[in-house]
Amino acid sequence: MKQLGERIESRSAVVGVIGLGYVGLPLASALHSGGVRVIGFDVDPAKIKALNEGTNYLSHLGHDMVKELAESDRFDVTTDFVRLREADAVLVCVPTPLKGNREPDLSYVVTTGRDIGMALRPGQLIVLESTTYPGTTRREFLDAIYEGAKAVGTTLESGEDFLVAFSPEREDPGRKSHATATIPKLVGGLDETATDLAAKLYRIGIKEIVPVSLAEVAEAAKILENVYRAVNIALVNEMKVILSDMGIDVFEVIRAAATKPFGFQAFWPGPGLGGHCIPIDPYYLAWRAKEIGHDAKFIELAGEINHAMPAYVVEKTARALEERSLAAKRAGVLVLGLAYKPDVDDVRESPSFELIELLRERVARVDYSDPHIGATWKMRHYDLGLTSVEITPETLASYDAVVISTNHSAFDYEMIAEHSKLVVDTRDAMRLYAPKMGDRLVRA
Numbered sequence: 001m002k003q004l005g006e007r008i009e010s011r012s013a014v015v016g017v018i019g020l021g022y023v024g025l026p027l028a029s030a031l032h033s034g035g036v037r038v039i040g041f042d043v044d045p046a047k048i049k050a051l052n053e054g055t056n057y058l059s060h061l062g063h064d065m066v067k068e069l070a071e072s073d074r075f076d077v078t079t080d081f082v083r084l085r086e087a088d089a090v091l092v093c094v095p096t097p098l099k100g101n102r103e104p105d106l107s108y109v110v111t112t113g114r115d116i117g118m119a120l121r122p123g124q125l126i127v128l129e130s131t132t133y134p135g136t137t138r139r140e141f142l143d144a145i146y147e148g149a150k151a152v153g154t155t156l157e158s159g160e161d162f163l164v165a166f167s168p169e170r171e172d173p174g175r176k177s178h179a180t181a182t183i184p185k186l187v188g189g190l191d192e193t194a195t196d197l198a199a200k201l202y203r204i205g206i207k208e209i210v211p212v213s214l215a216e217v218a219e220a221a222k223i224l225e226n227v228y229r230a231v232n233i234a235l236v237n238e239m240k241v242i243l244s245d246m247g248i249d250v251f252e253v254i255r256a257a258a259t260k261p262f263g264f265q266a267f268w269p270g271p272g273l274g275g276h277c278i279p280i281d282p283y284y285l286a287w288r289a290k291e292i293g294h295d296a297k298f299i300e301l302a303g304e305i306n307h308a309m310p311a312y313v314v315e316k317t318a319r320a321l322e323e324r325s326l327a328a329k330r331a332g333v334l335v336l337g338l339a340y341k342p343d344v345d346d347v348r349e350s351p352s353f354e355l356i357e358l359l360r361e362r363v364a365r366v367d368y369s370d371p372h373i374g375a376t377w378k379m380r381h382y383d384l385g386l387t388s389v390e391i392t393p394e395t396l397a398s399y400d401a402v403v404i405s406t407n408h409s410a411f412d413y414e415m416i417a418e419h420s421k422l423v424v425d426t427r428d429a430m431r432l433y434a435p436k437m438g439d440r441l442v443r444a
Helices: 002-010 024-033 045-052 063-071 081-086 107-119 137-151 192-202 215-245 250-257 281-291 297-307 309-323 351-362 393-397 413-419 431-440
Strands: 014-018 037-041 075-078 089-092 125-128 163-166 185-189 209-211 332-336 365-369 401-404 423-425 441-443
Touching: 002 192, 014 024, 014 081, 014 107, 024 037, 024 063, 037 081, 045 063, 045 075, 081 107, 089 107, 107 137, 125 137, 125 192, 137 163, 137 215, 163 192, 163 215, 185 192, 185 215, 192 209, 215 250, 215 281, 215 297, 281 297, 297 309, 309 351, 309 401, 309 423, 309 441, 332 351, 351 365, 393 413, 413 431, 431 441
Parallel strands: 014 037, 014 089, 037 075, 089 125, 125 163, 185 209, 332 365, 332 401, 401 423, 423 441
Antiparallel strands: 163 185
């Protein structure tokens, strides 16, 4: 592996990045900015076409980044995974979703591992970035690499002929304060050499690298980061439900508690969890815990609470309509915000989708408005077939209720307060207008 180390140090190494989405594309850009040649791999021809044309399909990254990559002779993109042989290092950024029964779905990781194995050559470094439960890199991922290699008659051994490591992604789309290059990066290999070379590789494009003793430590650390957020959000969601029935505003309570300068960190309730990691990763850990004979009761309970939030919002909406002598089944409802968080176009695991589907079961008509998402498309679990509605005073007045699911800064909340018959606010977006709205504002 001496030659690989020398190529990394001299920045003559070729880096392959598999999966050019929210994680892979900014990672490819960071390494490219560090001076190495990058080959991007994706199964979606539309992404390859867009990148070759310098067209950005992830709005939060900005046009200049994609344009720079498209114009560079050190950046290339392809759907041909045979070209993985050209790479000295291969970084895997593929989805790790859940199955319908909330069990881990490692099909993308396993399929990609096989593809890597079929193109594997001596001297390569393979790094998995996809969030998963501890042990995946050493078990399922490495086994898939071996399986792919065996299929083409290649016999290579991890630790001797090639190296494998895990380095969890820590992307937060839309966050201005941190970028891929400035977020500390954990690296843990299947052996010490893999850790050292992976750390050396990532230092090309990332300022701070944090090596850990094993891949399993890095896997568990990433899971802990996300479970920590999930259980704390579940706590404030449960507080919201309880305090609501006491007539107490949970958002004011949290702001008050946050004045304590130690021992408290504010988390905020909402209509459910969104994003690729937080709603999913607790179930990955719970599944792995069961596999070794443990019940992750606390983690599973947090998942149940968060998963119940869309139904809670729908129930609050239906009840508010009925209190105004309007049968829910005759009502029209406008949902504001389809993205899972403010000011991005990222809809991965957004609770707005389930919220809309549940509303459809209770009311006559449901539409949505989102300045970042012009229309819905067929997804893994949803096919809403909707187009975003432009918000005007007339539009707002035409609905019996407006549900704020995502508090985009582009929304005119003063207009919403003035012209909506009823606002169901899941994000504390209407706090400034609460006094003049009176009982037209319902917190959920």
